[in-house]
Amino acid sequence: MKLLRGSIAWIYALVVFGFILLPVVSLVVFSFQATNLPLPPFAGPSLRWYEALFADSGMVEALRNSLIVGVISAFFSTMLGFLSAYGLARYRPAGAQATRAALMTPLGVSYLVIGFGLAITANELALGRSLVLVTLGHIIINLPLAFAIILSQMRDEDETLEKAARDLGANEWIVITRIAIPVVLPGLLAAFLLSFTLSWDEFIIAFFLADFDVTLPIEIWSQLRTGLDAKTNAAGTLVFAISVVTLTLAYVLNRAVQQRSRRP
Amino acid sequence: MHKTRITVSMATFSAAALLLASCAGGTDAESSSSSQGASSDAPQELNALVWCDHTDPALLEPFEEANNVTVNVRDYEGTGVALGILEQSQPGDWDVFVIDSVDVPRVAEAGLLAPLDKADFDFNQFFEEVQLPEIHEIDGQLYAVPEKFGYNTVAFNGANVDAEKMRDLSFLWDPELAGKIAIYDYYIPVMEFVGLELGIEPQNITVDDLPAIEARLAELKEQSAQVGDVVSTQTALATGEVDVIVGGGEFSTSVLNAENPDLDWILPNQGGIRWQQAIGVLAGSENQDLATKFVQYIVSDEGQAALATSSCYWGMPANKDAALTDEQKDILRWDEQSGFIANSYPYYIPDADLDAAMLDVWTRVVVG
Amino acid sequence: MTIRRNWQGWALVGPALLVTLVLFAAPMVMVILTSLHRRTGGTTDRTLSLDNYVRLATDSTIHQALLNSLEVVGLTVFFSTLVSYPLAYIIAFRVPVKWQALVLLLTVVPFWTSYVVRSYSWLLVLAKNGVMNQSLQSFGLIGEPITLANTRFATVLAFVHFFVMVSTLTIYASLRQIPNNLPLAARDLGASPWHVFTRITLPLSIPGVTVGAFLTFVLAIGDYITPQIVGGGNELLLPQLLMLQVSRRGDFPLAAAMALVLLVIVAAVYAVSAKNLTLERRR
Numbered sequence: 001m002k003l004l005r006g007s008i009a010w011i012y013a014l015v016v017f018g019f020i021l022l023p024v025v026s027l028v029v030f031s032f033q034a035t036n037l038p039l040p041p042f043a044g045p046s047l048r049w050y051e052a053l054f055a056d057s058g059m060v061e062a063l064r065n066s067l068i069v070g071v072i073s074a075f076f077s078t079m080l081g082f083l084s085a086y087g088l089a090r091y092r093p094a095g096a097q098a099t100r101a102a103l104m105t106p107l108g109v110s111y112l113v114i115g116f117g118l119a120i121t122a123n124e125l126a127l128g129r130s131l132v133l134v135t136l137g138h139i140i141i142n143l144p145l146a147f148a149i150i151l152s153q154m155r156d157e158d159e160t161l162e163k164a165a166r167d168l169g170a171n172e173w174i175v176i177t178r179i180a181i182p183v184v185l186p187g188l189l190a191a192f193l194l195s196f197t198l199s200w201d202e203f204i205i206a207f208f209l210a211d212f213d214v215t216l217p218i219e220i221w222s223q224l225r226t227g228l229d230a231k232t233n234a235a236g237t238l239v240f241a242i243s244v245v246t247l248t249l250a251y252v253l254n255r256a257v258q259q260r261s262r263r264p
Numbered sequence: 265m266h267k268t269r270i271t272v273s274m275a276t277f278s279a280a281a282l283l284l285a286s287c288a289g290g291t292d293a294e295s296s297s298s299s300q301g302a303s304s305d306a307p308q309e310l311n312a313l314v315w316c317d318h319t320d321p322a323l324l325e326p327f328e329e330a331n332n333v334t335v336n337v338r339d340y341e342g343t344g345v346a347l348g349i350l351e352q353s354q355p356g357d358w359d360v361f362v363i364d365s366v367d368v369p370r371v372a373e374a375g376l377l378a379p380l381d382k383a384d385f386d387f388n389q390f391f392e393e394v395q396l397p398e399i400h401e402i403d404g405q406l407y408a409v410p411e412k413f414g415y416n417t418v419a420f421n422g423a424n425v426d427a428e429k430m431r432d433l434s435f436l437w438d439p440e441l442a443g444k445i446a447i448y449d450y451y452i453p454v455m456e457f458v459g460l461e462l463g464i465e466p467q468n469i470t471v472d473d474l475p476a477i478e479a480r481l482a483e484l485k486e487q488s489a490q491v492g493d494v495v496s497t498q499t500a501l502a503t504g505e506v507d508v509i510v511g512g513g514e515f516s517t518s519v520l521n522a523e524n525p526d527l528d529w530i531l532p533n534q535g536g537i538r539w540q541q542a543i544g545v546l547a548g549s550e551n552q553d554l555a556t557k558f559v560q561y562i563v564s565d566e567g568q569a570a571l572a573t574s575s576c577y578w579g580m581p582a583n584k585d586a587a588l589t590d591e592q593k594d595i596l597r598w599d600e601q602s603g604f605i606a607n608s609y610p611y612y613i614p615d616a617d618l619d620a621a622m623l624d625v626w627t628r629v630v631v632g
Numbered sequence: 633m634t635i636r637r638n639w640q641g642w643a644l645v646g647p648a649l650l651v652t653l654v655l656f657a658a659p660m661v662m663v664i665l666t667s668l669h670r671r672t673g674g675t676t677d678r679t680l681s682l683d684n685y686v687r688l689a690t691d692s693t694i695h696q697a698l699l700n701s702l703e704v705v706g707l708t709v710f711f712s713t714l715v716s717y718p719l720a721y722i723i724a725f726r727v728p729v730k731w732q733a734l735v736l737l738l739t740v741v742p743f744w745t746s747y748v749v750r751s752y753s754w755l756l757v758l759a760k761n762g763v764m765n766q767s768l769q770s771f772g773l774i775g776e777p778i779t780l781a782n783t784r785f786a787t788v789l790a791f792v793h794f795f796v797m798v799s800t801l802t803i804y805a806s807l808r809q810i811p812n813n814l815p816l817a818a819r820d821l822g823a824s825p826w827h828v829f830t831r832i833t834l835p836l837s838i839p840g841v842t843v844g845a846f847l848t849f850v851l852a853i854g855d856y857i858t859p860q861i862v863g864g865g866n867e868l869l870l871p872q873l874l875m876l877q878v879s880r881r882g883d884f885p886l887a888a889a890m891a892l893v894l895l896v897i898v899a900a901v902y903a904v905s906a907k908n909l910t911l912e913r914r915r
Binding site for chain 1: 638640641642643644645647648649651652655656658659660662663666715718719722723726738739741742744745746747748749750752753754756757759761762763793796797850851853854855856857871874875878884887888891894895898899902
Binding site: 036 | 311316319336338339352354357493495502503523575576
């Protein structure tokens with residue numbers, strides 16, 4: 001009976017994973033399609049769409065723009081998230097509850113509404129659409145997440161370390177940079193990476209706020225609206241590959257850092 | 265121990281920051297504003313608001329290379345969208361405007377278009393039927409030049425649907441086509457097309473006709489598998505998801521002909537709707553000379569050939585002397601054009617109230 | 633001492649609050665303000681009026697779009713939760729602990745492909761001559777290809793695909809927080825595995841289920857891309873109607889009013905589920 005239940009569990013898991021992988025496998029496989037449309041029959045494999053992708057300066061620029069916007073917005077989200085988490089956790093100023101609620105509110109608002117709101121506001125202020133606006137839009141959507149993640153990493157026990165440092169004469173800067181940040185480093189990295197990932201593939205806010213310098217999701221969307229071919233599959237696969245490589249790197253780096261710090 | 269962790273993290277962040285700085289520097293250098301035309305190395309920029317057939321690199325590159333210009337294009341799905349974009353922009357944001365000919369009068373009257381010098385263009389080259397001075401000019405002053413035309417009619421897969429049956433517009437509502445139709449989602453031509461089936465000519469449509477059109481349209485929606493834009497309807501026809509595109513035409517099928525010669529289009533006996541695009545320079549543009557040059561390129565023999573066979577959709581060039589091959593002319597049914605023009609009605613553009621009412625009807629039918 | 637604590641606390645929190653004010657609160661105020669304007673002819677009339685709200689209350693097209701949204705999102709939440717709960721359970725309790733992080737990662741990794749391209753891939757997978765129809769035919773389950781793409785089914789399927797991942801993560805987090813000794817104690821006291829599940833595991837995992845469902849609801853109800861790409865224009869959901877106002881009519885005031893409708897709905901759902909919306913370990 002237990003064996004049956006066990007196998008049902010595994011079959012279920014396999015079916016669900018199959019479901020999850022289905023469009024992704026299709027996407028990746030047909031990026032190597034030899035004919036025009038990313039549809040069966042698969043007449044491959046061919047690298048022509050990857051060549052087309054890298055020859056497409058619009059795509060390459062969009063890719064670069066996405067990377068820049070992602071890194072900058074993730075950096076500021078993480079930094080602001082850290083400062084406010086630290087401020088709330090360690091100083092507990094009056095109105096901490098309300099502050100927490102205020103910082104978390106953007107999470108409950110659809111990206112569509114946030115992007116729309118920013119677009120109207122920018123227009124009122126006669127601010128032209130640009131990647132700067134897109135970066136700002138991404139900062140505001142990722143700030144609550146970064147804040148929540150880092151806050152959850154701040155435990156009361158670590159405060160004693162900081163108190164000890166202060167007692168020994170360290171000023172605030174040293175306490176923050178030498179003690180507080182290293183202790184929550186996993187949280188910082190997690191917040192940064194999550195923010196980057198969410199910014200990197202974000203469409204609707206970028207759509208409202210960018211002009212001719214676009215991010216990758218917008219470029220893909222535009223290309224898909226003017227003609228269907230497998231080049232966008234190549235783009236999607238590339239996006240995937242970059243994400244996998246980034247996170248593997250992060251994991252390896254993190255392990256390496258932990259290993260070194262274990263040595264006496 | 266802590267030191268090492270901090271060093272690693274600081275190093276990572278600094279590296280990232282340096283990388284950013286170099287990339288950001290690159291971005292600044294490239295996105296020079298259009299007012300910086302003086303620099304000989306950095307290309308000038310021209311911003312064009314266009315239908316998607318103008319985004320084809322094969323169309324833009326010859327002009328860009330010859331003039332050291334970057335042409336930035338944004339495409340739109342309908343004139344209402346384009347006007348919305350213009351409204352949301354600051355003066356000087358846009359230089360070139362591609363617009364349906366029937367919309368030129370109201371846009372010119374609103375002062376959005378710059379006057380053009382007729383001497384810059386050879387009107388003898390244009391098909392007579394598309395010159396339409398009554399809509400491209402105000403008081404003898406030229407505001408836009410015709411560039412391309414075609415039909416909103418029916419496109420279909422000849423392997424699955426009898427071309428002869430498609431000559432009767434009413435056949436679209438036949439149960440034989442249930443679930444096999446895609447409706448092109450531009451409400452004005454499609455609703456006028458439906459009106460033709462009811463015997464109402466586009467220029468005569470009034471608010472009183474809308475209930476009948478709405479009912480007929482709703483029946484057509486029941487028959488259809490999807491409502492979509494140029495590309496999604498093309499894709500649906502190409503993949504066999506549907507066999508007919510209502511509101512489609514050569515612009516739907518010609519681009520797919522190479523892969524599937526069965527895809528075809530026809531004007532039914534009741535007639536079709538004729539669309540026509542014109543191109544002009546925006547009054548607020550800071551690059552009027554360059555913009556005019558671009559317009560001249562678009563209506564030149566080479567430009568017209570590229571535009572007629574552009575990657576998003578094909579259409580008839582306004583210029584008779586467009587440098588097309590015989591094969592391309594066949595696909596466009598070049599020789600049958602005079603018959604088609606005679607049997608088709610130009611878009612009729614409703615006034616603002618009728619337009620809003622039509623869009624309301626459309627949205628009501630489509631919302632599902 | 634308290635004064636110094638307050639001042640420094642505020643100095644640290646200040647930047648984030650300022651950013652939230654400028655980039656979030658101010659735009660939301662703008663949205664509310666814009667919803668009180670009117671779009672007439674080709675221009676925006678800025679005299680304050682409730683016309684758009686009157687329209688929201690009376691226009692059947694808007695009601696239909698809202699109803700479509702609620703139905704589609706409701707189906708999505710239901711099926712995502714249904715599919716992800718067993719998966720989360722399997723990962724939390726059947727997979728050896730040291731592999732769990734990796735398995736979770738494998739669940740998430742496929743979603744690092746571009747959202748837009750992935751949606752188009754679904755369209756092609758569900759096409760009449762796509763992978764799904766061809767497989768169903770080769771397994772003899774159907775004779776002729778069936779219409780899967782461009783339907784509500786396609787929209788819900790594509791949504792569920794994404795949100796199964798989200799809910800699996802949140803339910804897993806909840807399940808892992810159940811102290812191990814509880815189920816063990818219950819078994820010792822003679823409870824059957826079924827009782828352990830229904831009386832202990834399930835109730836204690838409700839926060840994870842609620843958070844997952846809430847996230848799914850918020851993200852799905854405001855999503856424009858998935859219904860636009862795979863829905864085939866056969867029905868319109870509220871985000872699509874909103875974008876229609878923006879793009880085709882330039883009617884920002886009405887679009888703003890619709891945006892507020894979305895906000896209010898989400899706020900209402902939050903209010904109802906607030907008690908259970910936490911994944912924090914109960915101290």
